[in-house]
Each structure stands twice: as structure tokens, then as C-alpha cells.
Amino acid sequence: MSNTLDRMEDTEKTVARLQAQIAMLGQENAKLKETVQQQGNNTMQYFQFVVQKLMAVEQAHESLRKLSHSLTDELIGLGTVTNHAIMTRIRRHEEGEEKGRIAGLVTSNTLKAQETVDGGSTIAYSQNIVKGESVSVVAEYRVLELGSEKVPEDIRAVFVGKKVGDTVELPAGEDKCVITILEVFSLVTGEKPGETQPESKEAPTPEAQTEVQPQETAPSGA
Numbered sequence: 495m496s497n498t499l500d501r502m503e504d505t506e507k508t509v510a511r512l513q514a515q516i517a518m519l520g521q522e523n524a525k526l527k528e529t530v531q532q533q534g535n536n537t538m539q540y541f542q543f544v545v546q547k548l549m550a551v552e553q554a555h556e557s558l559r560k561l562s563h564s565l566t567d568e569l570i571g572l573g574t575v576t577n578h579a580i581m582t583r584i585r586r587h588e589e590g591e592e593k594g595r596i597a598g599l600v601t602s603n604t605l606k607a608q609e610t611v612d613g614g615s616t617i618a619y620s621q622n623i624v625k626g627e628s629v630s631v632v633a634e635y636r637v638l639e640l641g642s643e644k645v646p647e648d649i650r651a652v653f654v655g656k657k658v659g660d661t662v663e664l665p666a667g668e669d670k671c672v673i674t675i676l677e678v679f680s681l682v683t684g685e686k687p688g689e690t691q692p693e694s695k696e697a698p699t700p701e702a703q704t705e706v707q708p709q710e711t712a713p714s715g716a
Contacts, residue, residue, distance in 0.1 A: 582631075589635040593618075596637060596679070605679040611656045614641035618677040624670040635676065 569575045596618060599605040608615060616639050621632040640650050652662050656675055664671040 585633065589633065592637055593635055596677075600679070603682050606682050608678045608680040609657060611640070611653045611675070611678050612680070613650055613654055614680065615653075616640070616679040616681070617653060617675055618679075620674045620676060622672045622674075623666055624672055625668075632671075641681075 566575075566580065570577060596605065596616075600607075605616060611617060616637060618635060618637050620634050621636060623630040623632055638645065638653075640653060652664070653675070656662065658675055658678055660675050662673040662675070664673065
């Protein structure tokens with residue numbers, strides 16, 4: 495009888511311990527749910543914060559665009575500047591950035607100077623449109639990666655074998671597109687141009703540079 499009572503008492507103690515453990519697990523589960531919910535709330539709040547900041551940036555950009563358009567129209571109307579002068583400044587700024595990019599690739603030993611153009615060369619060139627005795631500058635410094643898949647085979651063939659200082663003439667309606675090779679580079683590692691040079695440039699086109707309305711171009715040069 496005594497043994498039976500002892501066993502019952504041990505059983506009750508075991509059950510009590512299990513109940514206590516279950517209660518603790520229940521509390522931990524509740525805390526976990528609360529933590530997950532809080533993290534979800536924090537994530538949503540952060541997402542809303544990011545969206546608000548992006549909207550603010552977009553609104554600021556739109557305000558700057560309108561201001562730039564207004565100032566450009568006013569200056570052109572007063573004869574202080576011309577649309578051509580604005581476009582030239584924008585072009586030269588972009589060309590300066592491109593020169594810096596190429597210089598960086600040479601410094602990092604990604605590109606090296608090359609004497610003769612081959613099918614995988616990277617060339618820097620200037621581009622002009624010749625109309626009789628008149629010459630219109632399209633670009634003073636652009637880069638063409640001949641190994642890029644974007645370059646048509648007929649364009650690639652025109653440049654292969656050329657050297658620095660050589661010119662290439664392409665028809666442009668009744669006019670001529672004259673391209674002068676300024677620099678020639680090859681890849682040091684032998685990798686494809688798209689793998690080492692982040693901005694693959696399109697092939698030059700024999701189209702004359704046209705004036706663009708200030709409302710469409712001035713903001714990009716701000």
C-alpha cells in the first residue's frame with residue numbers, strides 16, 4: 495500500500511513538472527509570437543519610411559526639373575545663352591566622364607594601348623558631320639567596344655586595321671560622317687569587353703547632331 499502511494503506521489507510530481515514545463519513553453523511561444531509580430535511591424539514601418547523618402551526625392555527632382563526648364567527658357571529668351579551652347583556643355587561634361595572612365599581602366603591595368611585596331615579593340619573617337627564646307631561637331635570623345643555584340647559586323651569591319659589618327663567616312667544622307675580614331679586599346683586579361691567595362695557603347699551613327707528643345711535637355715546638364 496505504501497509503495498502504491500509513493501508511486502502515485504511520484505506520478506503527481508512528474509505530472510506537475512510536465513505541466514510547469516508546458517506552461518513555460520506556452521509563455522515562450524507567446525513571447526516568440528510577439529517578437530515576430532513586432533519585427534513585422536518594424537519591417538512595415540521601415541518600408542513605409544523608405545517609400546516616403548523616395549517620394550520626397552522624386553518630388554525634389556521634379557521641382558529641380560521645372561526650375562531648370564524655367565531658367566533655361568529665360569536665359570535663352572534673353573539671349574544670354576543658346577540651346578547649342580547648353581547642349582555642347584552637356585556633351586563635354588559626359589565626354590569628360592568617359593575619358594576618366596577609360597583612364598581608370600588603363601590605370602587598373604584592364605586596358606592597354608594598342609597600335610592597330612582589331613575585332614576586339616576598344617577605340618576612342620571623335621565624330622563630325624561634314625556638309626559641304628561646314629563641319630558640325632557630333633562628339634569630341636566617344637568610346638566604341640568593337641568586341642561587343644551590339645556592334646554590327648559591317649561597322650566592325652570598317653575599323654579593323656585602322657590606327658590612331660586614321661579617319662573613317664560613313665554616308666549621312668547627302669553629307670558625310672567623319673570619324674577620327676583618337677585612341678586604341680586592347681583588354682589586358684583577354685576577357686570580353688562587357689565583363690570588364692560596365693558601360694558598353696553603341697556603334698557610331700552617321701546622323702547629324704540635331705538641336706533639342708531646352709525643355710527636354712537642359713535638366714540633364716544641371
